[in-house]
Amino acid sequence: MLRIRDLTVAYASRPTPVIDRLSLQVQPGESVAIVGPSGCGKTTLFRAIGGFVPITGGRIEVDGIEVASARGKRLRALRRRVAVIAQKHDLIERLAVHQNVMAGALGRWSCLRALRFLLLPRRSELLEVRAALERVGIPEELRRKTAELSGGQQQRVAIARALLQNPGLLLADEPVASLDPALSEQILALLCGLASAGGMALLCALHQPELARRYFDRVVDLREAADARPAAASAGGVRLAS
Amino acid sequence: MRKSSRRSAILATVGWLAVGIGAEMAPAIAAEDALRVGMVPDAGATQVSIEEKAPLRDYLAKALGRPVALIIPTNYNATVEALGNGSLDFAYLGGLTYVKAHERYGVVPLVQRDSDREFHSLFITAANSPVRTLRDLKGKRFAFGDINSTSGHLMPYAALAESGIDAETDLNYRYTGSHPATAKAVEAGIVDAGAIDESVYKAMLADHKLDAAKLRIFYTTPAFVDYVWVARKDVGQKERDAFTAAFLQLDKAQNGNILAILRGDKFVRATDAEYGDLRKIAQELKLF
Amino acid sequence: MSAGALPGFLGEFLPPDLSIGYLEALARPVMQTLGMAAGGMLIACAVGLPLGLVIATGAAGTRLLYELLAGLRAIPDLTLAILCVVVFGIGPPAGMLALAIFYTAMVGKVFADLFLSAEPGPLEALRTTGASRAQVALFGYIPLKLKDLLTHGCYSFECAVRAAVIVGAVGGGGLGTELVGTLNAFDYHRATTLILILVLIMSLLDKASALIRRAPRLVFLLFPAGAAGLWLYRPDLVAIGHALSAFSSMLPPRLPAAAIARIPRLLGETVATAAGGTALAVVLALPLGLAAARNLAPSALAQAIRLVLETLRGVPEVVWGLVLVSLIGIGPFAGLVALGLHSAGVLGKLYGESFENVRLAPVQAIEATGATRLSVACFALVPLASGPMAVHTLFRLEWNLRAATVLGMIGAGGIGEALYEAQQLFFYREMMAYILITWAIISLSDGLGQRLRQRLGWAEVPALR
Numbered sequence: 001m002l003r004i005r006d007l008t009v010a011y012a013s014r015p016t017p018v019i020d021r022l023s024l025q026v027q028p029g030e031s032v033a034i035v036g037p038s039g040c041g042k043t044t045l046f047r048a049i050g051g052f053v054p055i056t057g058g059r060i061e062v063d064g065i066e067v068a069s070a071r072g073k074r075l076r077a078l079r080r081r082v083a084v085i086a087q088k089h090d091l092i093e094r095l096a097v098h099q100n101v102m103a104g105a106l107g108r109w110s111c112l113r114a115l116r117f118l119l120l121p122r123r124s125e126l127l128e129v130r131a132a133l134e135r136v137g138i139p140e141e142l143r144r145k146t147a148e149l150s151g152g153q154q155q156r157v158a159i160a161r162a163l164l165q166n167p168g169l170l171l172a173d174e175p176v177a178s179l180d181p182a183l184s185e186q187i188l189a190l191l192c193g194l195a196s197a198g199g200m201a202l203l204c205a206l207h208q209p210e211l212a213r214r215y216f217d218r219v220v221d222l223r224e225a226a227d228a229r230p231a232a233a234s235a236g237g238v239r240l241a242s
Numbered sequence: 243m244r245k246s247s248r249r250s251a252i253l254a255t256v257g258w259l260a261v262g263i264g265a266e267m268a269p270a271i272a273a274e275d276a277l278r279v280g281m282v283p284d285a286g287a288t289q290v291s292i293e294e295k296a297p298l299r300d301y302l303a304k305a306l307g308r309p310v311a312l313i314i315p316t317n318y319n320a321t322v323e324a325l326g327n328g329s330l331d332f333a334y335l336g337g338l339t340y341v342k343a344h345e346r347y348g349v350v351p352l353v354q355r356d357s358d359r360e361f362h363s364l365f366i367t368a369a370n371s372p373v374r375t376l377r378d379l380k381g382k383r384f385a386f387g388d389i390n391s392t393s394g395h396l397m398p399y400a401a402l403a404e405s406g407i408d409a410e411t412d413l414n415y416r417y418t419g420s421h422p423a424t425a426k427a428v429e430a431g432i433v434d435a436g437a438i439d440e441s442v443y444k445a446m447l448a449d450h451k452l453d454a455a456k457l458r459i460f461y462t463t464p465a466f467v468d469y470v471w472v473a474r475k476d477v478g479q480k481e482r483d484a485f486t487a488a489f490l491q492l493d494k495a496q497n498g499n500i501l502a503i504l505r506g507d508k509f510v511r512a513t514d515a516e517y518g519d520l521r522k523i524a525q526e527l528k529l530f
Numbered sequence: 531m532s533a534g535a536l537p538g539f540l541g542e543f544l545p546p547d548l549s550i551g552y553l554e555a556l557a558r559p560v561m562q563t564l565g566m567a568a569g570g571m572l573i574a575c576a577v578g579l580p581l582g583l584v585i586a587t588g589a590a591g592t593r594l595l596y597e598l599l600a601g602l603r604a605i606p607d608l609t610l611a612i613l614c615v616v617v618f619g620i621g622p623p624a625g626m627l628a629l630a631i632f633y634t635a636m637v638g639k640v641f642a643d644l645f646l647s648a649e650p651g652p653l654e655a656l657r658t659t660g661a662s663r664a665q666v667a668l669f670g671y672i673p674l675k676l677k678d679l680l681t682h683g684c685y686s687f688e689c690a691v692r693a694a695v696i697v698g699a700v701g702g703g704g705l706g707t708e709l710v711g712t713l714n715a716f717d718y719h720r721a722t723t724l725i726l727i728l729v730l731i732m733s734l735l736d737k738a739s740a741l742i743r744r745a746p747r748l749v750f751l752l753f754p755a756g757a758a759g760l761w762l763y764r765p766d767l768v769a770i771g772h773a774l775s776a777f778s779s780m781l782p783p784r785l786p787a788a789a790i791a792r793i794p795r796l797l798g799e800t801v802a803t804a805a806g807g808t809a810l811a812v813v814l815a816l817p818l819g820l821a822a823a824r825n826l827a828p829s830a831l832a833q834a835i836r837l838v839l840e841t842l843r844g845v846p847e848v849v850w851g852l853v854l855v856s857l858i859g860i861g862p863f864a865g866l867v868a869l870g871l872h873s874a875g876v877l878g879k880l881y882g883e884s885f886e887n888v889r890l891a892p893v894q895a896i897e898a899t900g901a902t903r904l905s906v907a908c909f910a911l912v913p914l915a916s917g918p919m920a921v922h923t924l925f926r927l928e929w930n931l932r933a934a935t936v937l938g939m940i941g942a943g944g945i946g947e948a949l950y951e952a953q954q955l956f957f958y959r960e961m962m963a964y965i966l967i968t969w970a971i972i973s974l975s976d977g978l979g980q981r982l983r984q985r986l987g988w989a990e991v992p993a994l995r
Contacts, residue, residue: 078660086655
């Protein structure tokens, strides 16, 4: 589903690359956790996969399509296959829950349909949203104002939005960073369960390695990967093992 | 109590606006084929007081066999441009604006008052002022009317030049925008003297809008041609003839009220040839 | 100037003509003014909102578009109205188009600035779903900034109604044309009626926009009003043909040598009008501001003074200008007083608020010495509030420079009057030259003001009129 080879991302403002020759593969149904201290390039990696930062070297493929060369419609189609759950859930607080969730479907909708939905949602569409909310465990919040929800509920809305996108690859960037431990475990269990049940590839950044080992199929430490690089460079890439 | 009075205030406002919408829509629907007649702007009239001119409108509508809308533009430039872009069919122009409108948009002169053939501008000052002749104006504060006015700007300017006064260097002058404003400015002492249309001055005295005891005429210009009714280039010959006939037929005994609105006694045909001298003066003074 | 003639004239203003017949006749001009404003704003929002979004989403060429909008905004609305009256003829269509152009630039730029300040996180989250630019706008930019959009939209609409009155003064129809007519006829009782109606409309709009901010759906009520305005005041097709040829006759701009020699004096007159008007406003606003501060003046007095300030502020500079030009005659002095009166209303309110916002502790320390109210004001309040007061005053000065050129066009001297005279005499290429000069001066002063504020680290002051 996701294949990364020798990925390098460097910013002009920093002397060393943020990501240096990283290689990684994730299969459908597999859940992989990325761990490492803050600033080790987790967020940059995710943004690079979404095509939001230019890459300096290497190659990212989603579903066999190279991200860096995709533009316009092709990039949008690619992004549709990749759902992202951000650290701060990044919902539009002014919109209601069902509108935020339905935003996940924007990639397959025309602009007019999006406008029509905002003004007059159809019953079938609301049922679709409700089904997604059921999968994340909060079906009763359908019509609430997003701003009124608790942090955990908002994160669930963000996951529901990602589900509605019907993605092949789910990227979660510190999805539990702002939640308490009990809630964190619930959300991670939910994400991993959804991945294995739905055949999605899940790539999740975390900063708690012990939590990661409990729920994920594989754990990749970005810093270790960087330390291992010089030795492995001659071998043409790092072999990342669980 | 307070709430109900507020509600009735809101209702009154809404009702008032509804009247406005009605007033605005009705002519828009009905006036598709109305002839639009532009009045002289310096009459200081408004759309509201145009109702005072209803007899003229009704007379023209009857004579032309079509509905007529009277429109009072805010200034001469607007009148001339309206003749160019087709938002007026007929209009009443001053001599200078006629010359410009003829040049730019080929408007056709139709009729004028007999007095317009022999028109005069008056130079007025305060009754107790030391100003006796045009030459006394040197260094004084002076008021012209509208910059496009023949009797309020062009001809007085020419008269001053004739007597050796260069307005640009010898006078501290300004434009008041209209004849009545010039008279008021002289009366109030805002300027030392001013130039004004004789018919407007006489009408203001007659209506007691000016205090005759406070003002004095110290110079009257030689006669010149001034106001004229014109038709837009594209107005048909039939309409032009009907319009001309309607004015020529005006008679003091029968149409006294209409002649009073037009501030005249009798109308005569107008021709472009009358304006040759005026055109030359305008060119010399670089106002054309 | 014969200031002695003033009191006699003032007596002629009262009482206002409130006869039923006159009020009934005024319904139409009021509708025209509101219709022009609504129609113009509908165009402005319909074009300005997408422009703002295009600029914010960073499509190709947006930098240029942004600069274009900023540049267009520096042409005063009255200048545009004069142009539109020449090009489209007298009446509301010209006024509406002038408003549409000016407020498209205004709305486009302000909305672009708002969108650019939106949080990036939620927007990127939307993009990751594969949403198109338009969809990101619908689900992201607009809901994120809805409150600010409404606030600025309402504010622009209020300004547009004021501007609709102003463009009427040069032939755009509605209340402005009516006001010029009554003043030309020296019918001051009716002029007072018109001004009262204007103040009333402005305070009603104020209430309406507060309502819209609470219930944003009400904004849709403006659409039928705007659509009606658009339909009623659509320019004729014939007029558009004339418009093109009229506009081409204005190019290229050109000034004769004598006129070029006059420019420094004209600019000096405009700058002096602006500076003098601001100075007059400061002198008037200081005592008024003190009397309007609720923490300082007895509440009955503060209430009364606030009403006075609201009236001064509610009447636009141009309307004050029209009245004063009629009263004390054409010339820069009328413009100066007009700027002074309107700005005194604005500054008085802002000063009052500055006094109310000062920290209490130092004031109480002075009060504890047993000082009188006036000495508390002099020794504590004025020094403490001087920072924000200086910001407001400088911003006013900048605003007044723009306003002074506009006032010239209704007879208050300076470069604006030269512009108006050139237009009146059909010297359109000269007129274009003056428009360009005006534009350059205003752009320059806007730029300088912005740089100065940035340098001093002052936050953007709300552009309260």
